[in-house]
Amino acid sequence: MDKTLKIKNTLFMIIAPTVLCIIAFVQIFNAYEYNLSPWKGGGFGMFSRVDAPSARYLKVYLITDKDEDAIRTPKSLRDLERKFVTFPTQGLGSQFAKGIIAIVGDALDFDYVRVEAWKYRFDMKSERLEGVKLQEVFLENPSK
Amino acid sequence: MAVIATFRNKIAFQVTTASQVIFRNGKLDLIAIMTILLFLSYAHTSWYVRIPISIIAGVAFIYSPLRTRAAFWLIITSILIFGSYQRWYAIDNHKYLMTYWSLAIFCSLLTDDPEKSLAFNGRLLIGLSFLFAVFWKVTSLEFMDSTFFQYALLVDDRFSGVATLLGNLSDNFIDINNNARLTLMNYANSLKSVQLETTPRIRDLAIALTWWTILIETLIFIAFLLPVGKFISKWRDYFLIVFIVSTYLIAPVIGFGWLLVVMGIAQSSDRSGRVQLLYILSFLVLQIYRFPWGILF
Numbered sequence: 001m002d003k004t005l006k007i008k009n010t011l012f013m014i015i016a017p018t019v020l021c022i023i024a025f026v027q028i029f030n031a032y033e034y035n036l037s038p039w040k041g042g043g044f045g046m047f048s049r050v051d052a053p054s055a056r057y058l059k060v061y062l063i064t065d066k067d068e069d070a071i072r073t074p075k076s077l078r079d080l081e082r083k084f085v086t087f088p089t090q091g092l093g094s095q096f097a098k099g100i101i102a103i104v105g106d107a108l109d110f111d112y113v114r115v116e117a118w119k120y121r122f123d124m125k126s127e128r129l130e131g132v133k134l135q136e137v138f139l140e141n142p143s144k
Numbered sequence: 145m146a147v148i149a150t151f152r153n154k155i156a157f158q159v160t161t162a163s164q165v166i167f168r169n170g171k172l173d174l175i176a177i178m179t180i181l182l183f184l185s186y187a188h189t190s191w192y193v194r195i196p197i198s199i200i201a202g203v204a205f206i207y208s209p210l211r212t213r214a215a216f217w218l219i220i221t222s223i224l225i226f227g228s229y230q231r232w233y234a235i236d237n238h239k240y241l242m243t244y245w246s247l248a249i250f251c252s253l254l255t256d257d258p259e260k261s262l263a264f265n266g267r268l269l270i271g272l273s274f275l276f277a278v279f280w281k282v283t284s285l286e287f288m289d290s291t292f293f294q295y296a297l298l299v300d301d302r303f304s305g306v307a308t309l310l311g312n313l314s315d316n317f318i319d320i321n322n323n324a325r326l327t328l329m330n331y332a333n334s335l336k337s338v339q340l341e342t343t344p345r346i347r348d349l350a351i352a353l354t355w356w357t358i359l360i361e362t363l364i365f366i367a368f369l370l371p372v373g374k375f376i377s378k379w380r381d382y383f384l385i386v387f388i389v390s391t392y393l394i395a396p397v398i399g400f401g402w403l404l405v406v407m408g409i410a411q412s413s414d415r416s417g418r419v420q421l422l423y424i425l426s427f428l429v430l431q432i433y434r435f436p437w438g439i440l441f
Contacts, residue, residue: 016245049286
């Protein structure tokens with residue numbers, strides 16, 4: 001077999017395993033650096049930690065100078081919520097907070113919005129689930 | 145003794161005949177059919193993946209030469225890459241693996257020996273995915289001290305059958321645990337922790353599951369990444385079949401199991417066809433796991 005053909009065959013043989021390795025390394029980096037859930041992103045971390053997206057949750061607060069009220073995520077932001085809790089970066093948090101302001105900003109009176117991404121861990125000794133805050137984003141309501 | 149020998153020969157003949165029937169159209173075609181069926185059933189729930197895959201796969205079932213054309217697999221791979229990119233943060237790891245597998249089929253069809261290339265890809269994709277899975281587990285303290293499996297047995301629906309049957313966890317405790325979890329996650333709640341209910345047997349079960357998982361996954365990644373025929377690599381098919389049959393009984397992620405069966409058949413170097421037949425039997429066992437067994441108890 002000529003050399004070029006051999007190289008072509010070898011290249012085609014290693015493409016898929018190479019892609020798997022690159023994506024897995026990127027996932028491991030993002031999980032350790034930016035709290036990406038180990039269960040997601042193609043790194044094969046499922047069933048290794050409690051920290052699945054289903055163990056992550058969001059708290060959204062509308063803040064005035066007197067009070068703060070927790071609100072439920074509007075339906076149109078559910079997908080972004082899922083993305084943000086799975087990969088809780090400042091950028092996605094800001095995007096989510098802006099979405100909240102765009103949806104409820106005119107209808108409700110508030111000065112700031114605070115968005116918190118949480119996960120829970122399981123303490124085996126006490127047999128309790130304990131909340132741990134992963135990220136917090138604070139944004140001013142521009143219409144105020 | 146003579147009766148036993150005759151019986152053994154008869155069984156061996158039947159197994160060989162069954163293998164010949166299954167591989168009549170060639171291994172490549174069998175792998176293509178099983179992969180297309182897998183993608184039709186489990187690829188993605190998004191319409192922009194499901195609908196195009198259904199159309200293209202339907203055409204490939206009617207017009208069989210399409211199944212071994214590189215262009216066909218390029219289209220399938222492109223659809224899967226698009227779907228995975230759109231929902232990368234939500235899809236499970238086996239959806240990534242399905243995309244790599246589709247890419248591997250496409251690339252293999254561009255080589256001089258597609259079956260050899262596919263066997264190499266199947267072996268490496270299985271070995272590497274188990275290597276990363278073991279990496280995540282051994283670097284996780286909560287996995288190694290069995291915290292993860294205790295938690296999973298207490299609140300994860302996928303483990304509720306085994307938690308009830310072997311861990312003595314009552315339906316009442318399962319409800320209490322689920323309510324506690326939902327209370328902690330409620331948007332309006334300021335609680336920082338909640339109590340779960342357990343049983344003494346859950347802890348023992350969690351320890352057993354932890355060490356079984358580490359053992360079998362380590363054996364698989366070593367056996368599949370070692371050169372063929374070296375050390376424990378000779379038994380790699382049996383390790384994988386044991387993993388498929390045991391793991392998906394407890395946590396039925398059928399799509400993943402099915403994909404492992406397809407890749408297992410592709411990479412198997414057994415010439416008699418018996419190992420491939422075992423893979424196909426394990427595929428049938430996976431389908432039996434899908435029955436709603438819970439209604440019987």
